[in-house]
Amino acid sequence: MNVPLIDMRKIFLIAVMIIGLGFYHSQAQNVDEITAIAEGPKIIVFNYHQVDNKANPLAVSPANFEAQMKFLVDSGCITITPDELYAGLNGEIELPPKPVLITFDDGYIDNYTNAFPILKKYNLRATIFIIPAFTSVYPGYMTWEQLKEMESNGITIESHTLTHPKLEELPDDEIRNELLNSKTLLEENLGHPVEFLAYPTGTYNLHIAGIAQDISYKGAFTIKYGVVDKGSNFFALERVPIFNTAQNTMKDFYERIAWRQSFEEFGWIKK
Numbered sequence: 509m510n511v512p513l514i515d516m517r518k519i520f521l522i523a524v525m526i527i528g529l530g531f532y533h534s535q536a537q538n539v540d541e542i543t544a545i546a547e548g549p550k551i552i553v554f555n556y557h558q559v560d561n562k563a564n565p566l567a568v569s570p571a572n573f574e575a576q577m578k579f580l581v582d583s584g585c586i587t588i589t590p591d592e593l594y595a596g597l598n599g600e601i602e603l604p605p606k607p608v609l610i611t612f613d614d615g616y617i618d619n620y621t622n623a624f625p626i627l628k629k630y631n632l633r634a635t636i637f638i639i640p641a642f643t644s645v646y647p648g649y650m651t652w653e654q655l656k657e658m659e660s661n662g663i664t665i666e667s668h669t670l671t672h673p674k675l676e677e678l679p680d681d682e683i684r685n686e687l688l689n690s691k692t693l694l695e696e697n698l699g700h701p702v703e704f705l706a707y708p709t710g711t712y713n714l715h716i717a718g719i720a721q722d723i724s725y726k727g728a729f730t731i732k733y734g735v736v737d738k739g740s741n742f743f744a745l746e747r748v749p750i751f752n753t754a755q756n757t758m759k760d761f762y763e764r765i766a767w768r769q770s771f772e773e774f775g776w777i778k779k
């Protein structure tokens with residue numbers, strides 16, 4: 509039988525979702541976990557990379573990105589900063605209803621040329637995790653001037669390490685240099701404390717988290733799929749990655765948000 513490729517992809521995706529949901533339900537049998545899911549604010553941290561018309565899984569098209577931003581605004585989501593997330597989870601401030609973070613990793617030039625105008629149009633705040641050794645060096649990445657302009661318009665700049673290595677493969681002194689030198693360079697160029705980190709490639713372990721904590725980071729974001737709430741570890745904050753989808757982009761976007769039962773319980777998605 510000749511099965512078209514697209515159908516095979518759909519079958520594969522459905523299988524992955526069924527396995528994923530099965531895993532989630534088997535994990536949530538524990539009463540403490542169910543209680544933790546039910547209590548306190550849930551914060552979705554979206555994770556983008558590129559906003560461009562490229563055939564690249566990490567590149568969301570500007571049209572799709574705009575539709576997603578409009579959906580967040582129409583749904584009453586309020587964009588917050590990493591500092592507000594931290595203060596909110598510590599009980600120092602009250603978070604707004606439906607708080608979300610829009611984050612970008614790597615600092616690609618299209619964040620400035622394509623995403624920034626859309627964020628400004630919808631009056632949304634966002635956070636970009638920057639690789640300072642690439643800033644004002646490689647043409648595909650933003651410049652310090654662009655970062656400063658964005659920071660005066662609702663964008664927060666944080667660290668994505670100095671050179672984007674696989675941290676778990678480095679000796680301790682190099683992990684420390686990556687985390688500390690990126691923080692120092694960003695602080696010197698932007699003139700404010702840099703206290704949040706996104707682990708390159710999302711990989712981390714307790715040891716790396718301990719070093720980050722030692723040099724005064726307040727928290728770090730992973731690519732562990734899920735929502736952030738009071739049960740989250742500040743050095744292993746969950747995110748929801750958003751990828752390029754050629755067709756039915758909003759359907760895919762809703763499904764990514766709705767994947768976990770708690771999103772629906774929280775009223776993010778109306779069926």
Ligand SMILES: [Zn+2]
Pocket residue numbers: 613614668672708709
């Ligand atoms: Zn990265």
